[in-house]
Amino acid sequence: MKTKDTTLFPKEQVLFAIKHSFIKLNPKVLYRNPVMFTVEIGTAIMLYVTIYSAISHDKTQGSFGYNLAIFFILLFTVLFANFAEAIAEARGKAQADSLRKTREETEAKLITSNKRGFEVTTVKTFSSKLKKGDVFLCEAGDTIPTDGEIIEGLATIDESAITGESAPVIRESGGDKSSVTGGTKVLSDCIKVQMTTSPGESFLDKMIALVEGASRQKTPNEIALTILLAGFTLIFVIVCVTLYPFAQYANTPITIAAFISLFVCLIPTTIGGLLSAIGIAGMDRALRANVITKSGKAVETAGDIDVLLLDKTGTITIGNRKATFFYPSNGIDEKRFIEACALSSLADETPEGKSIIELAGKEATKNLSLEGATLIKFTAETRSSGVNLKDGKVLRKGAFDAIRKLSEQAGNKFPTETAQRVTIISSNGGTPLVVSENDKVLGVIELQDIIKPGIFERFERLRKMGVKTVMVTGDNPLTAKYIAEKAGVDDFIAEAKPEDKMNYIRKEQQSGKLVAMMGDGTNDAPALAQADVGVAMNSGTQAAKEAGNMVDLDNDPTKLIEIVEIGKQLLMTRGTLTTFSIANDVAKYFAIVPALFITSIPALQAMNIMRLHSPETAILSAVIFNALIIPALIPLALRGVAYKPIGASALLRRNLFIYGLGGVLVPFVGIKLIDLVVSLIV
């Protein structure tokens, strides 16, 4: 699945695309693209003119060779546009096929029940025969036949087929880790799974249909752009039709070939030909980032979000708190303190305990032993844990007030410098763990949330994109504020309850903002559904996956940043290529229009500013340029225009300079060069 191939045009995809370029010539298919459809009509007319000039002796429509050349160039213009769409589809299809491999027929052990509802036997059947609500059994070594929810049992599962991650994951019934995906493999144990979606309606099925273009609906922006392009096409239809009486008035005969060439050059064929390819490529890029989207609109919306909700744990910070520092009290040897800390944590299986051992280091822990010691477990009542060693030492570690109570009950004074340290740690967003030996305070361990490396930069990047980041955490407001500042998020929701997320999203949406969030748990589902872009983790519950409009196969909470960029790239590619396409028209006008009238108004030679060889070569060069620019831009359409978070105005200036000014200048050079070549041949 993780096929991050860098070649844009693998051979088999190109062959597929070439084949489909011809299939797409069918007018019934092509009419959905008004720009290219009109080019096809022009091509058909040129075919007629070519045949006419071949069989008749009427030379008013130009020579047979010239007409034939125009006909082929126009045909190739349509084919190139079809190719662009087809190659994008081929890439999507290649992605989909690798997904579909996981969907192949697998054996399923269907559990049948008798009339009273007792399970009796398992029947071997095939995954395609399963229906929604069926329960099946998966044992070690089985491939899970379809998406579902574990209703009984626990298993380790290899999900590498979907996520590319080789480490197995644990899935169990109940809770937030209960969903399994078809195509993944059970490595150990045995689970009962209930099928939760109807066949053909699972997430992957939807995605496959989407990238293959079968069920792809145009997004609102795409529709608006199509309208704009249709508008341009209409204006140029009028310009070309009215050219006929104008030319008559100016006493200039104009050949049909020239009419059609002018028309095809003027209408925005470049963007018209690449528009659907850009859309498909956008979803394809999302899929390459291992994100499955339910619709193209979701990707586009992602490019436009204003607010991003992120869970603190696992997203901004690394899983759990970690010990970061030992602070012995005055008069306590640091080495002795560290040993005590390590001893009290040796048997502690919690991540915090492990991190203390880690921080103490191998040097300090290698000689320690808990032989004959009694372990004291953490309880909510004592709020501390520890060990009673066989030499009689009593080690305790726990919350500040719990240990203070212990030491004060024993008549020991709590060291003031340690008390101060505790306050400092708390106000820095950390958690202090006080350690005592025989009810005498030894010192304090600082536990901190570790902010993921690089996360600050990523939030900075988001801020430059205009996205506000919001951290959601169960911590108290003080701690939350500290981490929020340190990680660089713009806002936070502290002591968050599930409904808080929902309320926050609603509040932002009411002020017109677009909100994205990531979530995995069932209790996230309503918020995922409410958010404009809800990204569910693949490891999350089925409910969460159904509620969101994207699923991240990598379970990477920072993936949203990539999705936002993909969405922006999608919109930008459309916008810049449209501008480029329209700007091109200036040069094409200067190539064709003087050529049309030069015979009757020789003075217009002065307007032939490119000094093109002859009227015929001028028209041919313009049409050839118009055709060639489409394949030349396919790589850009598929890869997308690079997004730089430099602020709206700066970005607009940059793109205007490259695609607007470039769009005016490039065709002057291109047409002149083509003309030099063409004039050698003719």
Place this chain on the structure above:
Amino acid sequence: MYLNIIGSVLILVMGISLAIPVARLMKKTYSHERNFMDFILPLENFIFKICRIDPGIEMNWKQYLLTLMLIQVYWFVFGFVILLIQGHLFFNPAQVPDMEWTLALNSVISFLTSTNLQHYSGETGATYLSQLSVFLFLQFVSAATSLCAGVAIVRGLRSNSIQGLGNFYSDFVRSCTRVLLPLCLLAAVIFILNGMPMTFKGPSEIVTLQGDTTHVALGPVAGMIPIKELGSNGGGFYGANCAHPFENPNFITFVLHIIIVFLLPVAFVIFIGLYLNRRKFSRMLFVVMLAGFLLCLIPIVLSEIAGNNHIAALGINQTLGNMEGKEVRYGSYYSSFYSTVNMIIPAGTVTGMHDSYMPLSSIGMLMAMQVDAFFGGLGTGWINMFIYLIIAVFLATLMIGRTPELLGRKISIKEVQIAVIVSILSFAIPIILTAIACFTNLHYPGGNEKLGWLSNTGPHGFTTMFYEYVSSMAGNGSEFSGLGNNTPFWNLTTCIPMIMGRYIPIIGAFMIIGSYRKKLYVEPSFGTLKSDSTTLGLFLLSIILILSVLSMFIIFMLGPIAEYYL
């Protein structure tokens, strides 16, 4: 030369400085704040009372638009009937006959739409009653109408959530009583003091030095001229328009003419900033409009003062510039300056013959009229700019990877669709009609000789025909001369662009605002493309220029450019 430049810059600066207090007055007028004009309140209330209008009712976009459109129908019927039977009515000392119906239709539509094409000649074609009750009246109400439409669109851009766009009747009456009337009165007094006639007497009979008796047309001229300029109308009292010494007695009136032509369109842009409390937005619009204004103005003036090289080749001195068809009193510099200002602001008053301008000058004139948004007409210039702005914002935001938004609200398919349709029509209609005219001219039995349309054939004649339609479409109303346009064909076909050019942008803009206001207002963030940024302004200007060049390239090539190289 330098004196001329300083003089024209001074005129522009004076006009713009005067526009600032006018904009403040407009802001107070339309936001119903207390101001010094409140003394007129009893009169307004009296008007509302006898018309049984409640000016406090908020109208939504549909109600506002419907009221605005319905009232046009009444005015049309009223004006049409009077022109048809004017010869039989009172106030007709010059014994002017009834108007022919196609001419009457054309005239009433042209005044209703602020175009003032004037296929008739004021002295011999219209009675004093028609001049006052139809032409002067329509000049006032059409100016007030476009002002209201512009104001309503500005209201639609407010960031609050009020759905209404104000009350048409209230806006309309206030536009007349507080903006147009006071300014007109002021201007009229200055005009009269400088010798402009204001009388109901018939033509005065004068015995010339040669001993012939001649009739000099008089009339209530000074009453009509201020509104023709202030309201972007352009319908003069006399056929020769501002080249007639009674319409333009001396240099002071000449300067005043120019200033009041662009006073209100400029004030309107400043008003947008004051009213919406978005000065940067209005500054952006102002700079774009001024840049476009100068882009049209400077080349024309330069090409006129350079003179005609064909005439220079004959050994005739051209140091005064191209003086053919110019107002001799003001020379080629000020004449072309005056004319171009009147091309850009579609008042379309003339002080020379535009077909005698250099061929390349007509490119600038056609551009200025076709765009009609470089300040443009009173209210309508802003509406046209608003349509361009929607398209520019749509493309610009797409180029930076955001979905389009303007001043805090999203732009959806519907808005883009309407904006595209409106601009297609405004570019396509003059071209299509010119094609029909070319075709008719060529294929009519006997051709041009029989029709007698064009005094010049070839590229010049081509420009003449296209100019007539663009001028109608833009609500400009000036003519290129050399076109026999008082014929049923021209009287009727120019009605189409006049009606379309006037009402389609207004209807379109109202529909856009209707859909736009339903969206939520969102405060801008770092990633938002600010609607007042310089870059957007630059993009807007380029979009306008590229769109007009792309749609008119062939016309320019076959008309002005071909003529230039002939």
